[in-house]
Amino acid sequence: MIRVALQMLVGDRLKYLGLIVGIAFASLLISQQASILVGLAHQTGSFVRDTSHADLWVMDSEVRFSQDSLALSDNTLLRVRGIDGVQWAVPLYQGFLKAKLPDGTRMTAIVIGLDDATLIGGPPEMVQGKLGDLRQDKAVIVDYNALESKFMMKRGGGRPIQVGDNLSINDQDARLVGTYRASQSFFWEPVIYTTYTRALQYAPRERKLMTYVMVKLKPDADVAKVAASIEAATGLKARTNEEFIALTRDYILKETGILINFGLAVGLGFIVGTLIAGQMLYNFTLDNLRHYGALKAMGAGNGTLVIMNLIQALTVGALGYGIGLGLGSLLGQLVGSAGLAFRMPWQIPVLCGVAILIICLIASALSISRVLKLEPAIVFKGG
Amino acid sequence: MSPATTLTPPANAVSGETASNGIAIDCKGVTKHYGSGSSRVTALRGIDLDVRFGELMMLVGPSGCGKTTLISVIAGILDRDEGQCKVFGVDFNTMSAGQKTSFRGANVGFVFQAFNLLPTLTAEENAAIPLMILGESRGSAIKRARDMLARVGLGDRGRSLPSQLSGGQQQRVAIARALVHNPRLIVCDEPTSALDHETGHKVMELMREIAVGPDRTLVIVTHDARIFEFADRIAKLDDGRVQSITSGKGVASGGAK
Numbered sequence: 001m002i003r004v005a006l007q008m009l010v011g012d013r014l015k016y017l018g019l020i021v022g023i024a025f026a027s028l029l030i031s032q033q034a035s036i037l038v039g040l041a042h043q044t045g046s047f048v049r050d051t052s053h054a055d056l057w058v059m060d061s062e063v064r065f066s067q068d069s070l071a072l073s074d075n076t077l078l079r080v081r082g083i084d085g086v087q088w089a090v091p092l093y094q095g096f097l098k099a100k101l102p103d104g105t106r107m108t109a110i111v112i113g114l115d116d117a118t119l120i121g122g123p124p125e126m127v128q129g130k131l132g133d134l135r136q137d138k139a140v141i142v143d144y145n146a147l148e149s150k151f152m153m154k155r156g157g158g159r160p161i162q163v164g165d166n167l168s169i170n171d172q173d174a175r176l177v178g179t180y181r182a183s184q185s186f187f188w189e190p191v192i193y194t195t196y197t198r199a200l201q202y203a204p205r206e207r208k209l210m211t212y213v214m215v216k217l218k219p220d221a222d223v224a225k226v227a228a229s230i231e232a233a234t235g236l237k238a239r240t241n242e243e244f245i246a247l248t249r250d251y252i253l254k255e256t257g258i259l260i261n262f263g264l265a266v267g268l269g270f271i272v273g274t275l276i277a278g279q280m281l282y283n284f285t286l287d288n289l290r291h292y293g294a295l296k297a298m299g300a301g302n303g304t305l306v307i308m309n310l311i312q313a314l315t316v317g318a319l320g321y322g323i324g325l326g327l328g329s330l331l332g333q334l335v336g337s338a339g340l341a342f343r344m345p346w347q348i349p350v351l352c353g354v355a356i357l358i359i360c361l362i363a364s365a366l367s368i369s370r371v372l373k374l375e376p377a378i379v380f381k382g383g
Numbered sequence: 384m385s386p387a388t389t390l391t392p393p394a395n396a397v398s399g400e401t402a403s404n405g406i407a408i409d410c411k412g413v414t415k416h417y418g419s420g421s422s423r424v425t426a427l428r429g430i431d432l433d434v435r436f437g438e439l440m441m442l443v444g445p446s447g448c449g450k451t452t453l454i455s456v457i458a459g460i461l462d463r464d465e466g467q468c469k470v471f472g473v474d475f476n477t478m479s480a481g482q483k484t485s486f487r488g489a490n491v492g493f494v495f496q497a498f499n500l501l502p503t504l505t506a507e508e509n510a511a512i513p514l515m516i517l518g519e520s521r522g523s524a525i526k527r528a529r530d531m532l533a534r535v536g537l538g539d540r541g542r543s544l545p546s547q548l549s550g551g552q553q554q555r556v557a558i559a560r561a562l563v564h565n566p567r568l569i570v571c572d573e574p575t576s577a578l579d580h581e582t583g584h585k586v587m588e589l590m591r592e593i594a595v596g597p598d599r600t601l602v603i604v605t606h607d608a609r610i611f612e613f614a615d616r617i618a619k620l621d622d623g624r625v626q627s628i629t630s631g632k633g634v635a636s637g638g639a640k
Contacts, residue, residue, distance in 0.1 A: 001515055004504065011503020294499040297460050298560075299488015299516045301481060376460040379495055380451045380572045380604075 001300065005308035008288060009315060015284045019316040020323065022280060026273020026359060027324020028331075030266050031344065031352040035332055037262035038348065039341030044252045045245030046183035051092075051121045054214035055223060057244050058089075058230055061237040064255075065248040067110065067187055069094050071208035076234055080213050083229045085221030090115035092212040093199040099192060100168045101161055103153040110191045111169060113199025121214055122180075122193060128163050129178020136177055140169070140194045144179035150190035169194075169202040184341070186252060270355055277320075278363035281313055285367035290379060297376035305371050313364035314357075321356040325349055407568065407600040408434040408457055412466035415452050415623075426452040428623035429466065434616075439591065439601040441611065441631065444620035450604045451572060453620065457602055458491050458570045459483050471567060488516050492561030496573035498553045500545040500560075506552075507532060507541035510559040517564060524563075531559040534593055551582035555589065562594060569594055571603040575610050587613045 010016055047066050048057070058080055060070035080089045093113030100106050114121045114134065122131045127144040134141060142151055147160035161167065165176045169192065180193070194202070200209050215238070217226055227238035239247065253259040285292070292305060332342040413430040416423055426449045434440045434457075442450040455461035456468055459475040467474065471490065475483055492513070500509045507528045514524035529541050535555040545553050554574060561569050574590070575583030587610045594601055603614070611617055614631030 003521065004501070004508070004512065004515065007503045007508070008501060011501075290497070290499060291501055294493070294495065295512070295516070296484070297458070297487065297491075297493055298513050299484055299486075299491075301484045304516065377455040379460075379493070379499060380455055 001304055001308055002311050005311045006315060008291070008308075009284075009312045012284060012287070015280055015287070016316065019277060019280045019284070020320045022276030023273055023317055023320025023356060023359065024324035024327065025276070025320075026269050027321045027352055027356055028328045029269030029272070029324075030355050031325050031328035031348055032331055032342075033262050033265040033269065034348050034352070035328065035342050035344040036335075036340075037258065037266075038345065039336075039343035040186060040258055040262075041249050041253060042343050043184055043186035043341050044249045046185045047187075048241055048244045048248065050124050050182050051214070052241050053120050053216070054090075054241070055217045056215040056227055056230065056238045056240060058213035058215060058234065058236050058238050059211070059244075061235075063237065063247075065251045066244060067094070067248075069096070069211045071206065072210045072213065072236065073208050074210055076210065076236065077213050079234055080215060080230055083226065083233055085218055085226040085229070087216045087218045087221075088118075089213050089215045090118055090120045091196050091210045092121045092214055093196050093203065093209060094211040095199070095203050095209075096189065097170050097202055099174075099190075100171075101151065101153045101155075102165050102167060103155040105152075105154045107150070108189055109169070110187065110189045111199055111202060112191060112193050113196035114193060115214075116195045116197050119195070123182045125181045127179045127181050131178075131180075133177040134193065134195050136175075138173050138175045138198070139177040140167070140174045140192050140198075141178040141180055142176060142190065142192055144181050145184075146190050147179065150188075170204065172202055174202075186341070270359065273356070273359045274362050277313075277316070277359050278366050281316075281363045282366045282370065284312070285309065285370055289370070289374060292371050293374055293376050293379040296374060297379050302372055306368050309364050309368050309371060310361075313360040313367070317356050317360035321353055324356075325352060405435050406433045407436045407438070408432070408468070408470050408602070410453075410457070410466065410468040413453070413456060413463045413468050414465035415449075415456060415461070415463050426623055427456070427463070430620075430623070430625055432618055432625055432628075434600050434602060436600055437595065437597045438615045439595055439603065439613065439631075441614040441617045442602065442604045442620060443606060443608075443611070443617055444626075445606070448620040449623040450620050454570050454572060454602055454604045458493070458568070459487050488513065489564070490567050492564070492566040492569040494554070494557050494561045494569065494571035494574045496576055498545070498550075498557045498577070500553055500556055502545050505542045505544055506537060506548065506556045506559075509545065509556055510563050512560060513564040513566075528559065528563050531563045532556065534562075535559045535589055549582075550578050551586060554578060554582075554586050558586070558589060558594065567599055569599065569601045571601065571605075573605055573607070574603060575605065575607050580609055583607065583610060 060072060063070050077089060077091050080086060095111055096108050097111045099109040119131050119134060133139055151161045153159060153161060161176055163176050163178060167174050203209055217223060223240060230238040329344060332344055336342040410430055410432045413427050415427040416425050418424055430453055442453060444450050456463045457470060462476060507525050510532055511524035511528035514527060515521060532538055532541050535558055537552060537555055540548060540552060575586055578586060591613050611631055616628055617631050618628045619626045
């Protein structure tokens with residue numbers, strides 16, 4: 001009877017396609033919106049992830065996310081270096097500074113100053129030049145992928161900046177000596193790397209300028225113990241990479257409303273899918289009510305009819321799920337290559353599959369209840 | 384013919400009692416109401432009727448007289464409110480819903496006015512449905528359905544969809560479907576009303592030829608006077624009561640074999 005159920009389903013082409021399209025739409029919406037949400041969440045941690053040389057980040061206890069630059073006093077570095085279990089500790093500057101391109105195009109950029117001696121905390125991959133080139137006079141490097149967008153000269157240059165160009169940061173000279181490639185960041189501002197000392201020269205004069213202390217532990221050191229020791233000695237907060245990524249992600253998702261917005265979109269996909277699939281499956285059942293009645297009269301039990309209905313719902317569910325997920329992935333490839341956030345870990349297809357399964361079960365429940373209540377006597381004309 | 388599958392009757396059934404006296408269906412004082420309160424309608428008012436093995440019984444009467452309700456009660460797809468109705472010694476009202484469904488599947492064949500063929504299934508697949516419901520494998524069911532279609536003269540149309548068949552051919556597929564599992568009772572609801580006179584006549588000739596047998600009982604609801612000649616007996620209903628039972632030409636022509 002399973003084959004009979006499938007033949008009934010496939011035979012009504014219009015409703016069959018409508019059901020698949022409805023569920024595919026729900027699957028697309030759920031998987032795509034969830035993937036964008038995960039992609040955005042992932043991007044919020046890209047800076048910390050790309051700067052994973054350290055085991056611990058020492059920061060002001062009120063820091064809320066990775067770009068929340070709350071300065072530390074200079075002697076923090078020395079105090080951290082003196083704590084048992086610390087192999088090395090280097091300073092990192094991060095601040096929002098005004099930058100000007102050669103043609104006068106102005107922008108606010110995130111300037112990151114790396115420890116002069118080690119250049120620890122630098123980007124993961126250089127495209128043009130070497131990281132060591134930062135030791136040259138007035139040297140800075142910028143994101144290669146942002147050349148055509150964020151570093152495009154708009155005031156007559158008509159081209160992106162290139163290695164050798166002079167620019168200014170807070171009205172002080174800088175020279176582009178290389179480009180790097182980093183993970184796509186959630187933050188829109190262009191990022192400029194330089195050395196720690198030069199970054200302090202660019203930054204406005206303040207009593208405290210150091211943003212983070214990056215700490216590497218000795219091989220046998222216990223992360224939690226060292227972190228506790230640092231916090232006790234400095235009154236600051238010491239976070240692992242994972243903790244810092246989670247702090248940033250949670251803050252941005254909650255404070256920007258992204259979670260709610262994308263959550264609503266995912267929920268909407270679920271509701272729309274349920275409504276479309278439910279209504280169409282119910283209509284399909286109503287259209288076939290006489291046939292179900294005939295089957296019931298001929299001895300098909302409720303169990304058989306329930307299985308037939310479930311098979312029909314699950315078939316369109318599986319097809320719609322596959323098509324929707326495929327389209328979602330394709331769309332993800334397209335927007336991903338355009339630099340937009342899209343990330344589909346294996347959990348998303350699984351969760352989307354569960355959601356589609358629930359949609360199918362809800363949709364078929366309506367139809368099943370109708371079939372179960374059906375009196376087989378309807379097959380006879382009243383008289 | 385002997386039944387292919389029969390359901391074990393419930394403990395309180397008197398299986399064999401009716402068979403010994405040649406009665407297949409025994410209804411006494413059958414009453415059925417629809418609705419309740421002021422909207423309550425009485426469709427059957429104490430029907431007394433018996434149908435014998437090997438007999439083709441027609442239920443006739445004007446619209447609303449209760450003939451469809453009666454055939455529904457006899458076929459076990461509608462519960463009566465009062466009275467007694469035993470089919471092959473079994474009382475449906477003593478059965479659970481599941482038992483009734485199983486009993487129908489094994490013992491009752493249906494022919495509907497609107498054929499009720501599944502439009503997306505071929506003729507042989509439609510005819511095989513009762514066997515598949517009984518759990519027979521698809522291959523075996525299709526083979527038996529093909530044989531039955533050959534008996535109703537549609538041996539070469541097994542792979543046609545209902546939409547590719549004429550009304551008469553569709554009704555023949557429905558007859559094949561009603562007979563394929565060798566049921567003991569065949570109930571037909573206006574089997575010729577959707578057909579022209581000539582086709583209806585041929586369908587009834589076919590029914591008499593292959594559906595009537597010593598172990599089988601046919602009950603046909605109709606208001607088509609042109610087919611009365613095929614009945615062994617005709618029960619005329621009016622206002623929920625049996626007004627008269629007369630012999631049809633089926634007896635004279637040797638219909639009740």
